[in-house]
Amino acid sequence: MKAIMVTAPGKIDIIEKDLPKIQSENEILVRIKAVGICGSDMHIYHGTNPLATYPRVIGHEFVGEVVETGAGVTRVKAGDRVTIEPILYCGECYACRTERQNVCEKLEVMGVHRDGGFQEFVVVPEKNAHKFDEHLDWEEAVMIEPFTIAAQSTWRGDVRKGDYVFIMGAGPIGLCLLQYAKHKGAICMISDLDIDRLEIAKKLGADYILHAGQMDVVEEVLKITQGMGANVTLDAVCIPKTFEQAVEVTSVAGRVVVLGFGVAPSQIPQLPITKRELTIVGSRLQNNKFPEVVELFNKKALNPRALISHTFQFDQIEEAIKLIETQSEKTCKVILKF
Numbered sequence: 001m002k003a004i005m006v007t008a009p010g011k012i013d014i015i016e017k018d019l020p021k022i023q024s025e026n027e028i029l030v031r032i033k034a035v036g037i038c039g040s041d042m043h044i045y046h047g048t049n050p051l052a053t054y055p056r057v058i059g060h061e062f063v064g065e066v067v068e069t070g071a072g073v074t075r076v077k078a079g080d081r082v083t084i085e086p087i088l089y090c091g092e093c094y095a096c097r098t099e100r101q102n103v104c105e106k107l108e109v110m111g112v113h114r115d116g117g118f119q120e121f122v123v124v125p126e127k128n129a130h131k132f133d134e135h136l137d138w139e140e141a142v143m144i145e146p147f148t149i150a151a152q153s154t155w156r157g158d159v160r161k162g163d164y165v166f167i168m169g170a171g172p173i174g175l176c177l178l179q180y181a182k183h184k185g186a187i188c189m190i191s192d193l194d195i196d197r198l199e200i201a202k203k204l205g206a207d208y209i210l211h212a213g214q215m216d217v218v219e220e221v222l223k224i225t226q227g228m229g230a231n232v233t234l235d236a237v238c239i240p241k242t243f244e245q246a247v248e249v250t251s252v253a254g255r256v257v258v259l260g261f262g263v264a265p266s267q268i269p270q271l272p273i274t275k276r277e278l279t280i281v282g283s284r285l286q287n288n289k290f291p292e293v294v295e296l297f298n299k300k301a302l303n304p305r306a307l308i309s310h311t312f313q314f315d316q317i318e319e320a321i322k323l324i325e326t327q328s329e330k331t332c333k334v335i336l337k338f
């Protein structure tokens with residue numbers, strides 16, 4: 001079978017691999033149908049993800065059809081369409097014992113720490129497979145994983161009906177956050193430097209779009225909320241400055257959700273945090289969020305299509321990467337079909 005492998009930073013190849021085999025009775029063999037290219041796949045390709053090891057079959061946004069099941073498998077059967085939850089954890093550390101497996105001390109992410117979904121077949125534990133309805137097509141189902149990130153972040157930020165929510169960045173993640181926060185009944189403001197992305201946000205129901213290159217977004221959010229600030233600020237730009245702005249713009253008793261993996265420090269004073277009793281939380285991947293997102297997809301309660309800008313066949317990976325690198329403003333989610 002074929003697999004897309006980053007053999008070393010900057011080098012990507014389509015390689016020939018043996019078909020994986022079911023090794024234990026709770027595993028399943030899945031034929032991959034479609035995968036999403038994520039910013040973090042690009043970081044692994046560029047050698048800028050400190051967690052990744054090489055050579056690596058990348059990809060953590062992947063869906064496919066179950067072809068074979070181990071003797072102990074009960075939840076899925078051959079022919080089922082599944083999305084794969086890409087995390088593996090120890091089950092014993094503090095995080096795992098307190099139902100926060102996504103930050104397990106020994107966490108392994110498929111496509112980062114071990115081989116992922118950019119290959120024709122994978123073997124995974126059945127608990128990592130989540131079945132979705134037949135009426136969803138493969139491409140839209142790829143978006144289940146990015147939406148689980150939004151389910152997690154809006155949960156971490158305790159987004160409630162009627163809250164003013166400020167989403168910084170209208171990339172694929174920001175646009176998923178927007179849809180999720182709208183689904184929870186929030187009034188949403190979203191910023192970006194790119195007008196095309198803001199237009200997509202507008203179509204997806206953003207109540208206010210803010211062009212960060214043409215205005216002071218902190219002032220604008222204060223104006224919109226009549227001086228209160230955002231009750232929840234979700235930072236999907238993830239640079240030192242946006243974290244600073246997030247703390248500045250969040251209301252009394254508000255929540256700031258941090259999603260970035262950057263190591264550059266921000267300058268954040270203590271006063272606003274104490275005075276307004278802000279809750280500042282990190283949000284990493286997701287924790288038990290696949291079932292709720294699959295249900296929303298099955299019910300067509302979200303609009304994943306709007307985020308898909310391009311689809312390629314998997315052997316056009318180089319073309320897809322070139323497009324993302326040279327015309328990033330024209331791409332949103334790029335999908336590879338197998």
Ligand SMILES: NC(=O)c1ccc[n+]([C@@H]2O[C@H](COP(=O)([O-])OP(=O)(O)OC[C@H]3O[C@@H](n4cnc5c(N)ncnc54)[C@H](O)[C@@H]3O)[C@@H](O)[C@H]2O)c1
Nearest residue numbers: 039169170171172173191192193212236238259283284285
């Ligand atoms: N914590 C997690 O679980 C998790 C998961 C996925 C992604 N992420 C992170 O989320 C971030 C967003 O991911 P993405 O795929 O949407 O990235 P992206 O790069 O496609 O989107 C970022 C957007 O921010 C905009 N932007 C840049 N500077 C800005 C500014 N000053 N103000 C407003 N907008 C600005 C860009 O124009 C772009 O549209 C990344 O940093 C990624 O690493 C975190």
Ligand SMILES: [Zn+2]
Nearest residue numbers: 038039040061
């Ligand atoms: Zn991703």
Ligand SMILES: [Zn+2]
Nearest residue numbers: 090093096104
């Ligand atoms: Zn653990």
